[in-house]
Amino acid sequence: MSTTAVLPSPASSRHTSGGSVQHGALTADRAAALLTGCASARRASELHAAAVRAGVDQDKAVDFRLQRAYAASGRLDLAVALLRRTADPTAVFYTSAIHAHSSRGLHQAALALLSEMLLSHGLLPTAHTLSASLPACGGLAVGRALHGYAVKLALSGEPYVATALLGMYARSGEAAAARALFDGMRPDPHVVSVTAMLTCYAKMGLLDDARSLFDGLPSKDLICWNAMMDGYTQHGRPSEALRLFRRMLRSGVEPDEVSVVLALSAVAQQGMAESGRWLHSFVSSSSRRIRLNARVGTALIDMYYKCGSLEDAVAVFRDLSGDVRDIVAWNAMINGYALHGHSREALAAFGQLRAQGLWPTNITFIGVLNACSHSGLVDEGRELLASMEEEYGIQPKVEHYGCMVDLLGRAGRVEEAFDLVQSMKTTTTAKPDAAMWASLLAACRLHKNMALGERIADHLVANGLANSGTYVLLSNIYAAAGKWREVGRVRSMMRASGIQKEPGCSAVEVGRRVVEFVAGDRSHPRAAEIYAKLEEVKGMARARGHVPRTELVLHDLDDDDAAKEQALAVHSEKLALAFGLISTPPGTAIKIVKNLRACADCHAVLKLVSEVTGRKIVFRDRSRFHHFVDGSCTCGDYW
DNA sequence: GTAGGGTTAG
Numbered sequence: 001m002s003t004t005a006v007l008p009s010p011a012s013s014r015h016t017s018g019g020s021v022q023h024g025a026l027t028a029d030r031a032a033a034l035l036t037g038c039a040s041a042r043r044a045s046e047l048h049a050a051a052v053r054a055g056v057d058q059d060k061a062v063d064f065r066l067q068r069a070y071a072a073s074g075r076l077d078l079a080v081a082l083l084r085r086t087a088d089p090t091a092v093f094y095t096s097a098i099h100a101h102s103s104r105g106l107h108q109a110a111l112a113l114l115s116e117m118l119l120s121h122g123l124l125p126t127a128h129t130l131s132a133s134l135p136a137c138g139g140l141a142v143g144r145a146l147h148g149y150a151v152k153l154a155l156s157g158e159p160y161v162a163t164a165l166l167g168m169y170a171r172s173g174e175a176a177a178a179r180a181l182f183d184g185m186r187p188d189p190h191v192v193s194v195t196a197m198l199t200c201y202a203k204m205g206l207l208d209d210a211r212s213l214f215d216g217l218p219s220k221d222l223i224c225w226n227a228m229m230d231g232y233t234q235h236g237r238p239s240e241a242l243r244l245f246r247r248m249l250r251s252g253v254e255p256d257e258v259s260v261v262l263a264l265s266a267v268a269q270q271g272m273a274e275s276g277r278w279l280h281s282f283v284s285s286s287s288r289r290i291r292l293n294a295r296v297g298t299a300l301i302d303m304y305y306k307c308g309s310l311e312d313a314v315a316v317f318r319d320l321s322g323d324v325r326d327i328v329a330w331n332a333m334i335n336g337y338a339l340h341g342h343s344r345e346a347l348a349a350f351g352q353l354r355a356q357g358l359w360p361t362n363i364t365f366i367g368v369l370n371a372c373s374h375s376g377l378v379d380e381g382r383e384l385l386a387s388m389e390e391e392y393g394i395q396p397k398v399e400h401y402g403c404m405v406d407l408l409g410r411a412g413r414v415e416e417a418f419d420l421v422q423s424m425k426t427t428t429t430a431k432p433d434a435a436m437w438a439s440l441l442a443a444c445r446l447h448k449n450m451a452l453g454e455r456i457a458d459h460l461v462a463n464g465l466a467n468s469g470t471y472v473l474l475s476n477i478y479a480a481a482g483k484w485r486e487v488g489r490v491r492s493m494m495r496a497s498g499i500q501k502e503p504g505c506s507a508v509e510v511g512r513r514v515v516e517f518v519a520g521d522r523s524h525p526r527a528a529e530i531y532a533k534l535e536e537v538k539g540m541a542r543a544r545g546h547v548p549r550t551e552l553v554l555h556d557l558d559d560d561d562a563a564k565e566q567a568l569a570v571h572s573e574k575l576a577l578a579f580g581l582i583s584t585p586p587g588t589a590i591k592i593v594k595n596l597r598a599c600a601d602c603h604a605v606l607k608l609v610s611e612v613t614g615r616k617i618v619f620r621d622r623s624r625f626h627h628f629v630d631g632s633c634t635c636g637d638y639w
Numbered sequence: 640g641t642a643g644g645g646t647t648a649g
Contacts, residue, residue, distance in 0.1 A: 036640095060640095061640080064640065064641090065640085068640085068641090092640055092641045093641080094641090095640095096640080096641050096642095098642095099641070099642065126641080127642070128642040130642080130643095131641095131642040134642095134643080135643080158642095160642050160643045161642085161643080163642095163644075164642075164644095165643090166643085166644090167644070190643085190644095192643055195643095195644035195645075196644045197644090199644065199645070222645085223644055223645045224644075225645085226644095226645040228645090229645085230646075256646095259646090260646095261646050265646090265647085294647075295646060295647045296647090297647095298648065299647060299648095301648090302647075302648070326647095327648090328647055328648055329647085329648085330648090331648040331649090332647080335648060335649065338649095362649095363649065364648085366648085366649050367648080367649075399649070
């Protein structure tokens, strides 16, 4: 047996008292000191071997630090093995092991260690134990049990414990319980506790409550800035997220990878490449702090393709080193290809990732199924859906059936799509969702299958499943067939249901700035010029034979055609277009992003404007890109 | 000696 390989290295023995490598020279104190802060598994096992030879490995401090060194270097198995071999492990020893697992997301293992500590060893949890364990408890049941423990041991008022409890309730959506704990922390809650409460509000969409906690913080650290930004990005308020990012930079807090990922996600939502390119150079230039890891790389890919530049997304993907190019990065790339209609590339990427030994996830299948949908690849789609379960052991979810329904529906097989939805109820555990019904209705509209559209709509209304999107689609189906009385009926059903149409919002990129408009918006300082331009566009469109599609107007304007025409004329995308026309040099491309599907009237006007002005217009709506050039659109009027 | 808050793909 050779032991030379695990002896302490010369570098470490240099500091030992004798200067030469003497087994007996390693004291327990020395070994403990050498192990402190050690995060290399190799070094830990070298020191471990040396400690064994010196007979000091059973020393409490050495044993504990060895365990920490193994945990820090990712060898949790060795850390646990050591814990198991320790004759009388202390609560501190267990707490350290629990933390090692819970902080890496190994929640089950963390809880198993906790119960072993309590039940097999009869040890009492300390405040440290509870705050290390609480992040690992999955549901409310375990969380409440730990809360009870904390109360019984008079530890629930300890700041770390109270904050961990707050976080536990916050993750379970129990805002009131979280708030009660937070109120107990007055008058001076720690920034960590405030951030936990803020995150709870932010996740629930109570952004104003989150913001007032944030604004009240006397000194803001990196994490609370990130938490607040995340609140905005997760709830569709990318402009506020980016404003916050810029303020963060000015305040002197150095952003980290998380901040950058959040900012990139905000830019992706806005769809404006200029601030994205700026962020990209920011990431590259401040390489001291920000590494191009898997998350940052994926966020960059996601940002570029959502901003309309598939080329830049591919470039970032190609530059990612192999170990960073994980399945998440591949998924982003596949989604990018799908959104831009490059179906063959998406399917080819699927083959490549498999060839590299990566295992697809359910998200991968959403990407490739979307790609099939875009190009009418019905057979490929069917095969992929079947392979999910058969080859990859992934249970298709409602989203996957939704892609399949969309694929069949777009391809004109509306009845088949409907049958699939019907059969889902009996053959799968997935339940049809609003998006699935909406794509089915969209297919009915596209292929003018009014009878089926009506049947579906009746079903949705009768079962309380109709949302603003399905009402809008149904109204459009009737309008396309000239059934005005039915359009009116849908309108009153919608009114009776109390459902409001989600407000449309369009943004236009002007240089490095992004300007947003809602319908009828007059808040911009140049509103007068914008509306003058709008009149000009309207006149031009009329001169070219465009008839305003007043049948699309859902507002309760009854038969007032002039009012309907006016409602159409001030749609958010037209305002964004008008502002783009007056504020960017002639000949440059205009980039517009809308939060909903493109309105058919606006789509027609954008085509005409691209022809008359010779400008390229890049328009991203909720589901795809439209590139308007010389009077036609890359979507082929098919969306 | 040990502990609490923020992140990716539709």
